[in-house]
Structures are given as C-alpha cells and as structure tokens.
Amino acid sequence: MLHLNKVIKVFVCILLLTACSNDESKEETPIDEDALFLSELQSIVDSKIGADKLLGASISIRIDGEERWKLQGGISSGDTPIAEDMRFGIASITKTFVAATVLKLEEEGQLSLNDPISKWLTLNLPNIDESITIRQLLGHFTGLLGYFRHPDIWPRVEGNLETAIPPIELADYVGEPLFAPGDRYEYSNSNYLILGLIIEAVSQKTVGEVFREKLFGPLQLNSTYFPANESITGPIATPWRDSNGDGTLQNISSEFGPAYHSVFYTAADVFSTASDLSMWPQHLFNGSLLTQETKNKMLDFTPIDDTIFTGYGLGVREVTFAARSMWGHTGGMRGYGSYMFYDPTTKVSIAMLNNQSRSQNGPLLRYELVNELLQKVFQSL
Known part of the structure; x- marks a missing residue:
C-alpha cells in the first residue's frame, strides 16, 4: 500500500511539472504585435464595407516613405474582391500632380506663376479673362465657373462615349464668371483645365508625356x-455609380472610355494604386522633388470656412484628421472616390481609394474610414 502511495505521489508530481512547463511555454510565446495591429486596422475597414456602405476600398499607409500597412475590403465586381494592385480613378487628387508639374516648370525657368493666361494661350472666350495668372489658377482665385456645370457637356460625353473631346474644346463649356479674378477663393475645375492647356503650350508635349x-x-x-x-x-477596380438617384449602384465600366477620360483631363483623370498614391505625398512634401522655397509657395494656405477643409494652397488642401492638420487632396468622379494626405509631424501618409460615387453615405463613410484609421495609427506612434 505504501509503495502504491509513493507511485501515486510521483505521478501527481510529474503531472504538476508538465502543467507548469506548459504554462511557462504559453507565457513565453511572443505576441505578434504587428499582426494584431494590422487586424485592428482591418476591422476598421471591414466596418465600413457592406450593404448600404462602401462597396470596395484599397488603403495604403506609410511612415517616412516605408509602406507599413496595406488594407483592402469589399468587391470590384461580382465575386472579384478588391486587390492591392488595382488601379482606381483618383479624381481631383490629379490636381496635386498638375500643381507639382507647373511648379517644376517654374523651377526650370520655363514659366512664371505671375504669367497671365494670355502669355501661353489665345482662347478668345468671353467667360475666361486672359489676365488671370497661373498662380490664381493654382489657388482657385479666378472666379471661373466649373466647366462640368455646363448643361451641354455631359449630353455630349454620353452621346458618344468612344470619342474623346479635344482639351481645347472643353474651355468652351466654362460659364459666366462668378466674380473678378483675385477677389476670393472658389474651387473650380476650370482652373485646372486651363493649367493643363498651359502645360501643353509650354512643353509642346501632351500632359501625359x-x-x-x-x-x-x-x-x-x-x-x-x-x-x-x-x-x-x-x-482596374470596377467603377460603380448611382446614376439615376434611386439608391442602387450600377456598374459603369462600359461607359468609362475615351470620352470620360478626355472630359476629366487635368481636373481629375489620373489613375493609380493605393500604394503608389501613398508614396506620392512622401515625394511631394517629404522629398526632394521640389525645393523648399517652392514647397513653401505650395503650402501657403488660404483659410477656408469649413469644419473639415481648413485651407487651400497651390493644388493642395489642408484638412483636419484625428485632430491633426494634414496636407493633400480629396477626389470624387464618376465611379470613384479618393483621399490622400500627409502629416508633416509624424511623416505619415495615407491613400484611400473607393470604387463608387453618388452613393448616399459614401462621402461620410470615406471620411470616417480615413479619420478612424489615422486615429489608430497616431495613437500607436
């Protein structure tokens, strides 16, 4: 009996030692903090995707040029999910590329921001004052009415989707000016249409070249x-749009041909991936693409009375996200919505691309998605 008790005691000790050993090994297993944080960011994205939410989104976040997080959610079309290598229309973020190009041309001595339109173009159009300067075009201080607002332009586009409209002809759709040049700020796509024409006149090349x-x-x-x-x-991520306002998104990829691309032109026609687009502000604001003197011109913001958009420089918006002032631009066009911003303090940049337009909650969801992701990222730094 005594022998049996000893055996039992030895067996119990072995079990206890094994349990302790297992507990210690569990405690020593390292937690993958990066994977956990990525999962938390993905949960934010997932919360914005679904019925009556965002159809699809692709996001890239960098710190000082290094791509730290890539996130996707939702679908392109059918059963095809959004993938990180998909290209989206970035819409008015195009204006940052136009502005950078014009500023590079000034650095090279090929033009001056004080040049009037008349130095480079002869438009002879009653609604375009050719004394307007390049600087006023870049900063939206012209009073020019946006050409997309002309009642005849979209019927022309939709009437012949396969025929591109020559850029010079788009100027014919600029309506009666809202005020005299220099009076005040008023965002207008017409300003960047004309800047595109000036780039071509100065370089004797297409804007794309x-x-x-x-x-x-x-x-x-x-x-x-x-x-x-x-x-x-x-x-390319499939573009979706609530074309008739009934609350249902329609696949408009069959419409997105030469006419669409030509009408968006330098106001909105750059396409990119989230990864490329998150790198762009690192070059623009954190790199050597432009001299510091030029960047100072670009970032001389005119205050805007708005709860989100606080200022506009030369092709750059100043926006508050997660209680921080950030630089970049937003975009919206047929089938796509986009955000691209950079924080000069942390050197964080974000690009968010979405494949829908005119959806009831789309604009708010896009803002909330970017804001919540940035809050999480800034809290982790």
Missing part, C-alpha cells in the same frame, strides 16, 4: 497613369 517625364518615371510611380493621353495597364 510631361507627367511621365517629370513625375511618374523618375519617382517610380509605376502603377500611375494619365489615361486621357495613355493606356492603363494592369487591373
């Missing part, structure tokens, strides 16, 4: 395109 020569090529933005002048290669 100049973009590729000065920006896309040297900066290795290999998934960024200007389809008004060149073909896109690689997968």
